[in-house]
Amino acid sequence: MANTAIHKHEEHDHAHLAEHDHEHDHGHSHGNPTESSPYLFPIISLIILLLGIGLDYFNETQNFAFWNKSTRLVLFGIAFLLVGWDVLKMAFQNLIKGQIFTEFLLMSIATLGAFYIGEYPEGVAVMLFYAIGELFQEAAVNRAKRNIKALLDVRPNIANVFQGNTWQTINPEMVQIGEKILVKVGEKVPLDGVILSENSSFNTSALTGESKPQSLKKGETVLAGMINLEKIIEVEVTKLFKESSIARILELVQNATSKKAPTELFIRKFAKIYTPIVVFLALGLVFLPYFFVENYVFNDWLYRALIFLVISCPCALVISIPLGYFGGIGAASRNGILFKGSNYLDLMAKVTTVVMDKTGTLTEGVFKVQEINTTIDESLFLKYLKTIESHSTHPIAKAIGNYTNEKKIEAFSINLEDFEEISGHGMKGKIEDQSILVGSLKLLKKFDVSYETQLENIIETIVVMSIDNQVVGYVLIADQLKEDAQLAIKKMQEIGIKETIMLSGDKSSITQKVASILGISKAFGDLLPENKVEKVQDLKRDGARIIAFVGDGINDAPVLALSDVGIAMGGLGSDVAIETADVVIQTDQPSKIATAINISKKTKQIVWQNIGLAFVVKAIVLTLGAGGLATMWEAVFADVGVALLAILNAVRIQKMEF
Structure with a gap:
C-alpha cells in the first residue's frame, strides 16, 4: 500500500513539500478517476463485490441460470479493474524499467493468482482494501502536511511600496533594501524591516506559535509574516524577501522531509531486500512441497503462496514510519x-x-535598572547619569536611558565637555566644570578615586558615578530571567x-x-x-x-x-x-526545549509501536498461511488492516497536546 510512493520515487528523496505533494499521486488513482471524486471507483467496486458475494450465496439454494463461471468472471473482473488497473499498470511499467521487486508486483501476482484459481471475491477484496488503504494513507499524509503548511500559508503575496512618489502594489520579492512599505490593518508584513510609525500591535503566531499579540514601537524590528492588528504603519525594509524570517522558516520546513531518521533509512533498505526474498519464498511455497508432500495439489499450494504474498507486503512499515516522523515535525511546528x-x-x-x-x-538579554543608591538627590543623580550615558551606545547605557525616560528625567541642557569613552571601563566628562566619572569600579581605580570596599562584593553589574573624585552613588543593572x-x-x-x-x-x-x-x-x-x-x-x-x-x-x-x-x-x-x-x-521560550524532547520521544515511541505491531501480526498470519490455516481474508487484515491501524496510530501524535 504505502510502499507505492517509496518504490515509485526511490531514485530521489523528496526534499520539498511541494515534491512530497506528488509522492502519492498514483495512490489516488487506485480509486481516483478524477481529482474531485477519489472515492467513486472504490465505492462502485465495493457495491459490485457485495452484489457478487450475495449472488454466490443465494445461487447455492436458488441456482440462478445466468450466474455461471463466465458472468462471475465478468462481474468480479469489473470490480477488480476499477480499483486494480493502476496497480497492474505500475507493475508493468516498473518491470520495463527493471524495477522488478516492487509492492505493485506482489499485489498483482497475489490478486491475479486468486482469479486464476477461481477465488474472484478474495482477489477483488485484496485490491479494494488496498485502494481504501491508499485513501486512508493519503488523508493521513495530508493532515500531517496541513499542520506544517499552516505555518507556510503566512507567506505574504503583496507589498505596498513607495516608488516614483506614489504607492505601488508589487510582489515582495521585487522590493529592495531601504525602500519604504505600507502595511494596512489586517495585512501580513511582507518583509523584515524597521517601524517608521509610532507603534502598532502584531499577531506573531505564524513565526512563534505564540497567540498573544506583540506591541512594537518606532525603531523596533518587525518581521515578515507578522499580521498588523492596530493601525496603518510604514516600514523601512532591512532584508530582501529571500533573507526574511518567513522565507527562512519556509525553507527550513520544506527541507525537513529530506533528512531521514536512521529508522526510516533502515526500513527503505529493508524493503529493497525483503521484497525479493518474499517473492522467492512464495515460489518455494508453490513448488517445493511437490517433492515432499504425498497428495500435492498445485492450486492448494498456489493459494497458500498468494496468501503469503499479500501478508508479506511491507505496507504498514513503509508508510507508518515516515508518517510518524512527518507527524512529529508537524506537531513540533504547531508548537513553534x-x-x-x-x-x-x-x-x-x-x-x-x-x-x-x-x-x-x-535571560531576556535586555538589561534593566534594578536599584539606585545615591548620597545626593536622586533626580539630580539621574540627571547627571542621563547626560553622560546618552553619549554611549552600550546596552547598559541604553538600559539607563530607558529608565530615565520612564522617570521623565531630562539631561542637562548645557554641553558636555571633554567627553571620553574608555573601553571596558566607562565614560568621563565635565558638566559645569565638575569632573564626572560613570562606569565600573575599574574606572574608579584607573583615576585613583577611593570607594567603599563592600561595593566589590555586589554580584550584579554595578555602574558607579563620582563627581570631582567623590563617589555619589551607584546603579545596579541586571538581565532579567x-x-x-x-x-x-x-x-x-x-x-x-x-x-x-x-x-x-x-x-x-x-x-x-x-x-x-x-x-x-x-x-x-x-x-x-x-x-x-x-x-x-x-x-x-x-x-x-x-x-x-x-x-x-x-x-x-x-x-x-x-x-x-x-x-x-x-x-x-x-x-x-x-x-x-x-x-x-x-518562540524564544526555554520551556520549549522540554516540549521538543517530549515530541521526539512520543514520535519514536509511536514508530516502534508500529514496527512491533506489523512484525508480530504478519509473523502470526504468515505462519498460519503457510500451514494452510489462514485464508485470503486474514491476509487482507494482516496487510491492509495492520497498515490502517499503524496509520491511525501515527496520526495520534498530531492530536496530542504538549
Whole structure:
C-alpha cells in the first residue's frame, strides 16, 4: 500500500513539500478517476463485490441460470479493474524499467493468482482494501502536511511600496533594501524591516506559535509574516524577501522531509531486500512441497503462496514510519519548534545532557535598572547619569536611558565637555566644570578615586558615578530571567534529562547566582566563545552523553555545530545561530526545549509501536498461511488492516497536546 510512493520515487528523496505533494499521486488513482471524486471507483467496486458475494450465496439454494463461471468472471473482473488497473499498470511499467521487486508486483501476482484459481471475491477484496488503504494513507499524509503548511500559508503575496512618489502594489520579492512599505490593518508584513510609525500591535503566531499579540514601537524590528492588528504603519525594509524570517522558516520546513531518521533509512533498505526474498519464498511455497508432500495439489499450494504474498507486503512499515516522523515535525511546528529533519527528531529523543547559554536563552538579554543608591538627590543623580550615558551606545547605557525616560528625567541642557569613552571601563566628562566619572569600579581605580570596599562584593553589574573624585552613588543593572526559565529546567528534569549545564561569558558570580535560582546542575562563567567550545568538547569525551546545546548569539554558532543537537532560539536569535542549529525554537521560550524532547520521544515511541505491531501480526498470519490455516481474508487484515491501524496510530501524535 504505502510502499507505492517509496518504490515509485526511490531514485530521489523528496526534499520539498511541494515534491512530497506528488509522492502519492498514483495512490489516488487506485480509486481516483478524477481529482474531485477519489472515492467513486472504490465505492462502485465495493457495491459490485457485495452484489457478487450475495449472488454466490443465494445461487447455492436458488441456482440462478445466468450466474455461471463466465458472468462471475465478468462481474468480479469489473470490480477488480476499477480499483486494480493502476496497480497492474505500475507493475508493468516498473518491470520495463527493471524495477522488478516492487509492492505493485506482489499485489498483482497475489490478486491475479486468486482469479486464476477461481477465488474472484478474495482477489477483488485484496485490491479494494488496498485502494481504501491508499485513501486512508493519503488523508493521513495530508493532515500531517496541513499542520506544517499552516505555518507556510503566512507567506505574504503583496507589498505596498513607495516608488516614483506614489504607492505601488508589487510582489515582495521585487522590493529592495531601504525602500519604504505600507502595511494596512489586517495585512501580513511582507518583509523584515524597521517601524517608521509610532507603534502598532502584531499577531506573531505564524513565526512563534505564540497567540498573544506583540506591541512594537518606532525603531523596533518587525518581521515578515507578522499580521498588523492596530493601525496603518510604514516600514523601512532591512532584508530582501529571500533573507526574511518567513522565507527562512519556509525553507527550513520544506527541507525537513529530506533528512531521514536512521529508522526510516533502515526500513527503505529493508524493503529493497525483503521484497525479493518474499517473492522467492512464495515460489518455494508453490513448488517445493511437490517433492515432499504425498497428495500435492498445485492450486492448494498456489493459494497458500498468494496468501503469503499479500501478508508479506511491507505496507504498514513503509508508510507508518515516515508518517510518524512527518507527524512529529508537524506537531513540533504547531508548537513553534522547527526540526530541520526527522534525523534530528530521532536524535533529540536520546539527549541526556542539555547545555545552555545564559544571555538571550535563559535571560531576556535586555538589561534593566534594578536599584539606585545615591548620597545626593536622586533626580539630580539621574540627571547627571542621563547626560553622560546618552553619549554611549552600550546596552547598559541604553538600559539607563530607558529608565530615565520612564522617570521623565531630562539631561542637562548645557554641553558636555571633554567627553571620553574608555573601553571596558566607562565614560568621563565635565558638566559645569565638575569632573564626572560613570562606569565600573575599574574606572574608579584607573583615576585613583577611593570607594567603599563592600561595593566589590555586589554580584550584579554595578555602574558607579563620582563627581570631582567623590563617589555619589551607584546603579545596579541586571538581565532579567525569562518568565518560563525556571519551568524549563523543571520540565527537563521531569522528562529524564540527567544534566543541565549553563555556560556564560558573564562573570562567574552572576552565572552561579542564576544557576542557583533556576536549579541548574552545573554553571560556568567568565567564558569566551572558544572556552564554551572547550567545555562541550570535554563533555563529549564521555561517549554515553548525547548533548543538546541551546544558544542564540553569533558566538554560539561554533558550539551549536559541535553538539549532537544544536538548538537555536529563533525569535530574536542571530541568523548565524539559526542557520547552524538543527532545531529552531521560534518562540524564544526555554520551556520549549522540554516540549521538543517530549515530541521526539512520543514520535519514536509511536514508530516502534508500529514496527512491533506489523512484525508480530504478519509473523502470526504468515505462519498460519503457510500451514494452510489462514485464508485470503486474514491476509487482507494482516496487510491492509495492520497498515490502517499503524496509520491511525501515527496520526495520534498530531492530536496530542504538549
